Amino acid sequence: MSVATAHVDIVAPAVPGAAPGTVVGAAEVLDRSNRRLGRVPLRAEISTPVEIPHEEQCLVHGWSPYLSVQPIVVTGGRTQQALLSARPANGKGSGGEESRRAANGWIRLWGREPDGQWTVRDPSDMATGGATAVSTPMGSPAILQIGGGRRRPVCTLVPEGSLFTLQPTEHRPQGPVEVRPVADSGFTLLESLRLGEWGWATVVERVWWDEPGVRGTPLFDLAVAYLACRRGNLERAGQWRQVAGNRHEDGPAWIDVLAVDAWLARRRGEWRDLASALARLADAGGTPLVAEGLDLLTAELARPPLEPRAPHPGEALRSVLTPYLRASLPSSLTSFTAAHPGVPQPRPPKRARPSESLPFRVERDTSATRIQWRVLSGPPVDSGAYAPVADRTLLPREPGLIISELGELSEWLIVEDEDPMVLWRLSRTLLDEGVATGVSIVPGRNAVAVALPGLQVRPAAALLADLLGQGRVRRLGLSVGGLRQELSVPDAAEAERILAVLLREGHRSSP
Structure with a gap:
């Protein structure tokens, strides 16, 4: 006996700066018995349809790395759109007052030259984009370095031509300040991997395989590759290498492509290809753009060599990566403490604001999250590197409730x-x-x-x-x-x- 169903469009919560179609999270629909009726991606300014039983009250809840999603109830045949929104911030308790404190410090942009050396870019390169966040230049790998206050400087590898904002560590304004994309489908998938949200990761990944038009950005491409490696899916990782690997061989993500090559060679038992990939990685003298790549190489190098009598091909690479591992911080993008990008240090010296840097102040408010760049000695300016980013917009809830x-x-x-x-x-x-x-x-x-x-x-x-x-x-x-x-x-x-x-x-x- 068939059950009558009704069509409901699930609409993603508003994420400031998200371009139309960006995957900002995922959602699922549960019936009154907590059975899952479906899981769908949450895409900026694009609704996703689901079918639910007629007159059935269902819960729609979701996950996003950019905000906490407020669950809502929908009714089949009565609800046409499930408008998801951000959960109101909870300012109660001892932590609430502390989370309102601002974080300040300085930020520098480093670029890697063709000879492999890191040099500080002029602060004017840190222009602001449409979302008025820090943008990175095109053409080479880059690092955003954050320091100031009582915190030790932290370097974060970032892809070219991307918009980034800052997220202070909750309740610790003098702790690390996380660098994260304003809104990026790849970051959404990487965060689901880092946090162990495998169900949501599968939903986001499916968008990449189903829609070739979303491919081409470093973070989304790499996130899909590393998810295949994490699952041990040799066939899917090889398919990714043929479809997307070549486009990143000459870009900022080329070390990550080599890491995937090394993983494939190891799993396929291709000794010469593995030795070649590890040697090229050692010669690069750097680390993957994505922290998953650093973890992947560490796990693979820790395994015994394919031929017991042969010298281990990863020893040179191990000596390159060890300082990064000792100084690494939990993040989807490779982040490590260092006074200079080429010299990772577990405890680099705290120093006053260096030259060729910009001061920043990140305002925290529990009722509306805002990030504001401004000169600390004066009022905010209207243009340039200092401007308000955006307020989170709370969409209206379902009128019937x-x-x-x-x-x-x-x-x-x-x-x-x-x-x-x-x-x-x-x-x-x-x-x-x-x-x-x-x-x-x-x-x-x-x-x-x-x-x-x-x-x-x-x-x-x-x-x-x-x-x-x-x-x-x-x-x-x-x-x-x-x-x-x-x-x-x-x-x-x-x-x-x-x-x-x-x-x-x-x-x-x-x-």
């Missing part, structure tokens, strides 16, 4: 928690076990609204206490009308007592 449409607040139990997936599972359990007759996701808040008419207090209290007992949450915020209470003890009797008080007194304090 606005809190104002829930009627009198005294008729609803509001349950709040920081993890929206916990709330979704709770809402599904309440409905599936018949404990509640109506549950709605509250947009703009990490909360669900449970209809009080028909609510079975004792089973509901047991479910809330069970969440705490399983360690899924540390505390739950409960409110009815204007009365609020916190549940932090995994005790069903205590949860029932709190609920009884809220139900009895909540309507009296309703605004």
Whole structure:
């Protein structure tokens, strides 16, 4: 018996500076039993259709390295577009105040000359693009070096002709400042690999194989290659080498192409090709653009040689890469601490702002993330290397779930928690076990609204206490009308007592 379905367009959240079609993340649709109905890429300014059962309430949630995605509920046949947005920042707690602190320091642009030497570029080369972020010049590999304050200088390899912004380490304004692309499909895939998000990685990778027009950018091409290597998929890695490897042999990513060549030769048992690739890598005297390449070479070199009696072909390369490994930092792009790009150091000296550099200040605000370049001794300028980047735009939520449409607040139990997936599972359990007759996701808040008419207090209290007992949450915020209470003890009797008080007194304090 066929089930009637309805068409829903999933729209990606707004990512400042993302060109149309850029893959900024991935999303999946879950039905009321938490069965996955589909996974789709999130592409800037492009909606992706899915089919869901008619009249079925489903959760759409997603992942993006650029922002935290707010889950929403859609209903088959009633919802035409699932407009995803950024989750509101949570400024509560001791960490919230600290995360508002700004980070400042200096930034320098280094370029690699044909002879292999690194030289500092004139600061005017760090022009701003359409997203008013730092841009790198065309024609050669580049490094953005960040220092200043009490932090040690960090070098990050970046591809040519790309826009980058800065992301301070959360709660540590004097800690490392991460260099990341404004919006790049390849960075999205690399971050999913780095964070172990294999499901999302598969969705993003599929775009590259299905649409040849998206190929050609270094990060996206390399991310697909390294994903194949990580999976041990020799056939797919070889196919990538034939399709995309040649276009990067003479560019900034050529060391990464050699790393893939070495991996293929090792897995195929091609001893001479492996020795040749490792020798060329050693002669290059550098490291791959992508941190996955550095990890890949390290893993391959640690394995025994293919011929036990033959000299290990990777010894020369090992001596080149060891300083980078000792100074490396967790990042999708190869990053390491160093006062000079050619001399990686685990603990380079902290120094005052060097010549041929630009000062920066990154403003942090929990309500709207903004990055602003400005001269520290004066006001922001309108053009040049200092300008505001962008504010994150929160798209409207699904109109049918606005809190104002829930009627009198005294008729609803509001349950709040920081993890929206916990709330979704709770809402599904309440409905599936018949404990509640109506549950709605509250947009703009990490909360669900449970209809009080028909609510079975004792089973509901047991479910809330069970969440705490399983360690899924540390505390739950409960409110009815204007009365609020916190549940932090995994005790069903205590949860029932709190609920009884809220139900009895909540309507009296309703605004």
